[in-house]
Every structure is written in structure tokens, then in C-alpha cells.
Amino acid sequence: xxxxxxxxxxxxxxxxxxxxxxxxxxxxxxxxxxxxxxxxxxxxxxxxxxxxxxxxxxxxxxxxxxxxxxxxxxxxxxxxxxxxxxxxxxxxxxxxxxxxxxxxxxxxxxxxxxxxxxxxxxxxxxxxxxxxxxxxxxxxxxxxxxxxxxxxxxxxxxxxxxxxxxxxxxxxxxxxxxxxxxxxxxxxxxxxxxxxxxxxxxxxxxxxxxxxxxxxxxxxxxxxxxxxxxxxxxxxxxxxxxxxxxxxxxxxxxxxxxxxxxxxxxxxxxxxxxxxxxxxxxxxxxx
Amino acid sequence: xxxxxxxxxxxxxxxxxxxxxxxxxxxxxxxxxxxxxxxxxxxxxxxxxxxxxxxxxxxxxxxxxxxxxxxxxxxxxxxxxxxxxxxxxxxxxxxxxxxxxxxxxxxxxxxxxxxxxxxxxxxxxxxxxx
Numbered sequence: 001x002x003x004x005x006x007x008x009x010x011x012x013x014x015x016x017x018x019x020x021x022x023x024x025x026x027x028x029x030x031x032x033x034x035x036x037x038x039x040x041x042x043x044x045x046x047x048x049x050x051x052x053x054x055x056x057x058x059x060x061x062x063x064x065x066x067x068x069x070x071x072x073x074x075x076x077x078x079x080x081x082x083x084x085x086x087x088x089x090x091x092x093x094x095x096x097x098x099x100x101x102x103x104x105x106x107x108x109x110x111x112x113x114x115x116x117x118x119x120x121x122x123x124x125x126x127x128x129x130x131x132x133x134x135x136x137x138x139x140x141x142x143x144x145x146x147x148x149x150x151x152x153x154x155x156x157x158x159x160x161x162x163x164x165x166x167x168x169x170x171x172x173x174x175x176x177x178x179x180x181x182x183x184x185x186x187x188x189x190x191x192x193x194x195x196x197x198x199x200x201x202x203x204x205x206x207x208x209x210x211x212x213x214x215x216x217x218x219x220x221x222x223x224x225x226x227x228x229x230x231x232x233x234x235x236x237x238x239x240x241x242x243x244x245x246x247x248x249x250x251x252x253x254x255x256x257x258x259x260x261x262x263x264x265x266x267x268x269x270x271x272x273x274x275x276x277x278x279x280x281x282x283x284x285x286x287x
Numbered sequence: 288x289x290x291x292x293x294x295x296x297x298x299x300x301x302x303x304x305x306x307x308x309x310x311x312x313x314x315x316x317x318x319x320x321x322x323x324x325x326x327x328x329x330x331x332x333x334x335x336x337x338x339x340x341x342x343x344x345x346x347x348x349x350x351x352x353x354x355x356x357x358x359x360x361x362x363x364x365x366x367x368x369x370x371x372x373x374x375x376x377x378x379x380x381x382x383x384x385x386x387x388x389x390x391x392x393x394x395x396x397x398x399x400x401x402x403x404x405x406x407x408x409x410x411x412x413x414x415x416x417x
Contacts, residue, residue: 187375194371201391228383232374234367234390 008124010058012109013051020105021047027101032094046081046098053077064127066134078135079142086146095143099136103129163189165196171203172273174266176241178211186222190229197235204273205230208266210241220255227260236276238262240269291316293323299400300324300362303335308342313349320353324360331400332357335393337368347382354387363403364388367396 013020024047025040053074060070078099085095106128114121163185166174175193179185193205207223209215215223227237240263242250250257263269274280291312294301300323302316324332334353342350350366357364367390369377377383390396 190375191371194374197391198371201395203391203395225378229371229374229378232366232369232377232384232389233371234369234392234395 008114008120009106009110009128010055012113013055013058013106016109017048017051020102020109021051023105023108024051024102027104028097031097031101032090050074050077050098051102058131064130064134066131066138074135075138078139082139082142083146086143086150090143092140092143096136096140099132099139103132106132159185159188163192165192167196167200167202168206168270169274169277169279171201171277172270173197173200173202173205173235174208174270175205176208176211176266180214181212181219181222183222186226190226193226194229194233197230197233202235203277204236204238206238206240206266206269206273208241208269209239209246210243210266212246215246215249215255217253217255220250220253220257224257224260236261238269238272240264240266290319293319295323295327295329298328298330298404299397300327300329300332301335302332303338305338308339308346308349310345313346317349317353317356321356321360324357324362329362330404332362332364333393333396333400334364334366335368335396336366336373337370337392339373340370342373342376344380344382347377347380347384351382351384351387354384358386363400363407365390365396365399367391367393 021044025043028043029040057070057074065071066075081098082095085098107125110121110124110128114124158179164176166176168174173193173196175189177189181189196202197205207226209223212219223239227239230237238261239257242262242264261269261272263272289306289312291302291304291306294303300320302320304316306312308316320332323329332354334350336350339346354364354366365388366384369389388399390399
């Protein structure tokens with residue numbers, strides 16, 4: 001059945017192409033809620049292109065195996081469409097409907113053309129369904145990967161964005177941490193900090209945790225690891241920006257921070273750092 | 288047999304580890320260094336590990352041990368030039384070398400050694416010994 005499938009379908013599609021496209025578009029617009037986002041002209045172009053590629057693939061006798069070579073162009077076209085829709089914020093169902101909505105007009109045509117031959121009609125309908133379902137699943141798959149890529153990229157950007165290491169004075173670095181510290185972020189923070197210590201030859205690093213919403217034992221452990229690594233490189237660390245609630249949590253959790261210099265504010269930490277590096281800041285007499 | 292050279296500079300000993308350490312080499316260094324500290328009556332040891340790229344728990348522990356032994360022999364020890372990757376590895380291995388003094392580079396390490404010697408020998412008996 002595989003090779004025969006679509007033999008009649010291709011003829012029917014050729015014969016009624018315009019009508020099928022019109023009905024198909026109507027189906028799609030009805031199924032997609034945010035129909036105003038789709039321009040009908042673009043959709044028509046996509047549909048016509050898909051239908052011609054679909055027909056060409058069917059004609060080549062590739063049958064239902066959409067991984068086969070004759071389907072390559074159709075697959076490329078669909079994956080382009082899915083990716084574009086994933087980026088534009090379509091839902092997965094709204095993406096798959098592009099293919100699935102084709103079923104109704106196709107079945108209608110099949111019925112009107114070969115309705116007399118029940119056996120033949122069932123065969124054709126089944127073959128068409130199989131192919132279209134596979135193509136629809138394919139769009140969903142591509143849509144999913146597109147979405148995952150977006151998420152991955154965002155995660156990467158967040159990691160890079162959220163861990164700046166700032167040189168505030170000769171030999172003094174500041175590392176304002178914002179957001180929750182998990183293992184992956186700690187790793188990035190640690191690497192950035194150590195790299196900057198090497199580059200700038202800094203003797204003191206101030207880790208400011210004002211922007212860290214919660215400190216649990218794991219976060220504290222990560223902080224201590226960072227401090228220990230910096231110390232191994234020969235730089236002292238000061239932890240600043242400890243809010244009252246955080247101080248309470250740390251003590252309640254029994255986290256041992258006594259090996260590290262801690263200060264309530266970044267300003268206090270900065271003064272200590274200046275003293276340690278032998279620098280001083282004062283007001284000019286005029287002020 | 289390959290050995291890590293130990294250089295004497297005034298009352299300091301300088302050790303620069305330029306090859307990847309293996310266990311045997313670390314043991315040899317430990318023997319040689321303790322010998323030399325006693326023989327040269329060294330007051331400070333500077334270990335430069337800026338070329339060391341790979342550490343395991345054994346080498347990490349050896350570095351800590353060597354520093355501790357030098358301290359027992361009354362020589363201030365400072366480990367300088369640890370690479371970021373090595374520092375991260377040691378911390379992940381749970382070896383944060385609590386007793387070891389560290390510095391970013393040789394310059395700062397020497398400064399640290401001199402400062403700590405000045406601190407411990409304010410009475411000038413250092414000059415008499417030399």
C-alpha cells in the first residue's frame with residue numbers, strides 16, 4: 001500500500017489545488033486563536049508552497065517515510081516554519097495545526113472524487129492521515145527544539161549577565177552577586193573571579209550578596225568554596241551586603257562563616273579593603 | 288632520576304615546579320626540601336606552582352604537607368601563582384589548604400615572606416646570624 005498511497009491523492013490535489021488551499025486557510029484561521037498575527041497573504045504563500053512540495057514528494061513515490069530523501073524539501077520548509085512560529089510565540093498546537101488543518105479539505109476532496117469505492121477511499125484516507133500525522137509530529141518536534149534553544153540561550157545570557165567582576169580600586173575587585181546561587185552559577189562566578197584576579201593582580205575581592213534573595217546551607221557552601229579558591233590564588237575575600245534576615249538564617253542554620261571577613265555593607269568592606277592594601281580615602285580640606 | 292631544583296637566595300629557598308607533578312616527584316621534593324631547610328638554615332620557602340596544570344588529591348595534600356613541614360622547621364612557606372583551574376579543583380576536592388599562605392605571584396610572595404620575617408625578627412638577630 002505504501003507505494004500506491006497518494007497516487008490518486010496527487011491527482012486530486014493537482015486538480016483542486018486552489019479550492020484546497022482556500023479551505024485549508026479557513027480551517028487554520030479558525031483554529032489559531034491569535035489569527036490576527038498571521039497575514040493571510042503570507043499564509044497563502046506558505047500553504048501553496050507546502051502543497052506543491054507535498055505533492056512532489058508524494059509523486060516521487062516516497063510514501064509515508066517522511067525521513068526519506070524526497071521529503072527533504074518539505075521537511076526543510078516545515079522546520080523553517082516551525083522555528084519562525086516558535087520564535088513568534090505560537091503555541092505548539094497552533095504550529096501543528098498548519099499541517100493538521102489540511103486533513104479536512106483533503107478528505108473532502110477524496111470523498112467527493114472516489115466516494116463510490118469505499119475500500120479505495122479508506123486506503124487513501126489512511127495513507128493521507130499517516131503522512132500528515134507524521135509531518136505534524138515533525139513540526140511539533142522542531143518547534144520543541146526551537147523553544148529549547150531559546151531557553152538554553154537565555155540561560156547562557158543570564159549566566160553571563162549576572163556575574164560581573166568590577167575593579168573598584170588598585171588591587172581591589174568587587175563582585176556584586178544578584179539572584180540565587182546554584183552550583184552552575186557558582187562555577188561561573190568562581191571562574192570569572194579567579195580569572196580577573198589573575199588579570200588584575202588583585203589582592204582583595206569583595207563579594208557583595210545584597211542581591212542574593214536567600215542564603216541556605218548550599219549557597220553558603222558555594223560562597224565558602226569561592227572564598228577558599230580565591231585564597232588559594234593569594235587573594236583575600238570579604239563578604240558584604242549581609243541583610244539582617246540573612247544573618248539570622250546563617251546563624252540558625254549553623255553555617256560557619258567565621259573564617260571569612262564579613263561586613264554589613266559594601267562601603268564597610270571597601271574601607272577594610274583599602275586599609276589592607278595600604279590606601280586611604282579622605283575628604284579634601286575644601287569640602 | 289628527575290628532580291625539582293631548589294634554589295637558595297639569602298635566607299630563602301625557592302622552588303619552582305615547572306613540570307607536572309607525579310607522586311614520586313612530590314615525595315622526592317618533600318625529602319629534598321626538608322633536607323635543604325635544615326642544611327641552609329632557611330627562614331622562608333617560596334613554592335611557585337604557576338606552571339602546574341594538573342593536581343589530584345595526593346599532590347594537593349603533598350603541597351599542604353610540604354608547607355606544614357617547612358613551618359615545623361621554622362621556615363615561613365608561601366605558595367604562589369596557583370592557576371584558577373587548579374584552585375577550583377583543590378576546593379572541589381575539599382583541600383582548601385587551611386595552613387598554607389598563598390600569593391598571586393613571586394613578587395608578592397617574596398614581599399609576604401620578607402614582611403613576616405621582619406615581624407618575627409624585630410630584635411635584629413637575623414643580621415647576627417647571617
